[in-house]
Amino acid sequence: MRPRTAWQAMARHPLRFLTSAWPWRSLGYLLSGVAVGAAAVLVLLAGTAAGVVLLVVLIGIAPLVGVVLAATVIASVERGRLRLVDLDEVPDPHRPPAEPGLRAWITHRLTEQATWRELGFALLSAVALWWLDLLVLGFCFVLPALCFASLDGDTWPWTVLGALVLLAAPYTVTAWAGARGALVRTLLAPRDRELGAELRELRASRVRLVDAFDAERVRIERDLHDGAQQRLVALGMTLGLLRLDVPPGSALDRGLTEAEGQLAAAHQELRTLVRGLNPPVLADHGLAAAVREQVGRFPFPVTVDLELPQRLPRPIETHTYYLISEAMTNIARHSGATTARIHGRYHADQLVLEITDDGRGGADPTGGSGLTGLADRLGAVDGRMRVSSPAGGPTLLHVEIPCHFG
Template sequence: MRPRTAWQAMAQRPLRFLTSGWPWRSLGYLVTGVVVGAAATAVLVTGLVAGLSLLIVLVGVAPLVGVVLASIPVAAVERRRMRLVDLDVMPNPHRALDGVGLRARVRTRLAEQATWRELSFTLISAAALWWLDLLVLAFCFALPCFIFAALEDPATWPWAVFGAFVLLASPYTVTSWAGARAALTRTFLAPRGDELGESLREVQASRVRLIDSFDAERVRIERDLHDGAQQRLVSLGMTLGVMRLDIPEGSALAAQLTAAEEQLSAAHRELRDLIRGLNPPVLADHGLVAAVQDHASRFPVPVTVDLQLPGRLPRQLETNVYYLINEAMTNIARHSGARSAKVHGRYHSDLLVLEITDDGHGGADPDSGSGLTGLADRLTALEGRMRVSSPAGGPTLLHVEIPCHFG
């Protein structure tokens, strides 16, 4: 899978990481962080000093309001800078203005929680973050240069080794701090659920309704196949059995009838497996663990199932989780070339954690339009998330987290 963050790039391929662009992107992130942080600090200090100095005559309110609003462009710059080390775009959390003009802008922005979070981040950045950026850069580059320049006595060679080690490790040091800084920035600046807008919430609700309608349609198809096509195949088998009573043994027609019965039996088995896959009775009767074990017992790739749950999930969630695991296993059979697989699941703190692994050739990429796209869509409707680790040559790990509560 193509890494989306500097941390992922460093963790997935630590050696190839050195020849990629991620260390340079992380370095650029910290260097620009120093520049932006210093500029933001100058603006904040100037505004605060002016505002507090003039507050006694009430004129200072305007500079203080300006300090609050100045955090908005600072946050906008931070969101753009984050693209250096985190490719997932953060939407703008601010809503449309309630009117026109400066007064409407000030009134709208001061009423938003996002503005105050951005102010908090700007203050933290001015007080600490850009200083830490500068400290990391100084440790990685200025310190080794200082050590090398100060070396005159051959007896001080251990310091040269230390300086060389610091310099060689600098890509990992810089990227580690850049990833931590980006994660902190996302915590403050990413929009909250109530700021995504009514349209996005409706998209989420419509996706849930769509998946629910698919599940209902699947149950209807299973019922129609069971009551219709399957019964007709049974009836046809009985008719062929009656015909055999009137046909002499060993005749050519008897041989053709035997072939027809074999084909009918195969079709009946395939239809029965299809019906079981559409709406497995074991899922309704015995729950998720038994249903996954039953599916794994008939799977073409040997699968080890290690699911431990404290009870039964809500029926709708249980069905969705079953088909999510089913779809992940189908991807393994179709695309991985694996010789074995494992389904591991535990429940921790209102979170169902699943890990589905295989020893195939790897290279699974959610961005390539593979079967992982369907899994991602189903998880989005369940408010879950997934991570995929699939280096070339394998193995592949699908890590899934789904919020849930047991009754």
């Protein structure tokens, strides 16, 4: 799957990363960051100074309002620049005003929370971010140049230091560019609270529905275990007692044998259903053990590589287990795969899963396939997924689920 961020590209393929466009994109991101930051300093200082000076004659409010609105322009430029190191789009959080006209537009912008957050970001960019960009660029390129300029017989250690710093520059530049991009996305991405109380209530109701479904699933599992399973066991014992009074080899004996076979098959199917509804191994031993037990019943080999620092929170663990189960069921039914792999790690407060198979490919998340159910389950826990499934395979399902311990 193609990396979506500079950090992903550097982490997945540290050597191949050097020959990709990501180091150059990161360098362009920092260079343009210096230019945008310097421009922000000039605009903010000039607007603020003009507003303070003119405030005594009551027209200084206009420059101050201009500073606030200029911050939204700076933020818009930052969202566009972010595509250099993060291919996922950052939507504009602003909404169109309810009424036409310049005055309505200005009033609407000044009452939006996004505007004031963008003003805070513009101040942060002017005060710190572009200086840090400049510092990183100076360390990576100016310092080696100074070391090389002092080349003579007595200063060769400085030359070696400069060479090492220059060789590490692609990683240094990309590391800071990735960190800066993550900060920009955090500060400038629209927040749910700005989308209104209706969206928040919709998300909360969806979570409540999923939780209610999980509680009902546990209840059904308990009822089946304590009710239907016990009745089947009792029925088996009754058939066994009846056999004592039946002549061996008779037609009735053969009928009892067939009935016992069907009863055993029904009992096994019910046990499999109960185990799938609420697997004891998940509660007792955690996600990795439960997934290994579950895929052990598949008709093809599945490699499970799940390494987690500790047990996940119970809701996340349960959601993840059923998500993996549903994904594997889709693979078994539709892909024609002969092997599959489940890889999972916990990184930066996120559970990252990658499920791959060597099937025929062509899975389409928008085509009403089983991927729709996966997306719905992920939505309840604020997760997201990406699918790469070219015709002919292989298929890769990449899942990210926010997860906080403690």
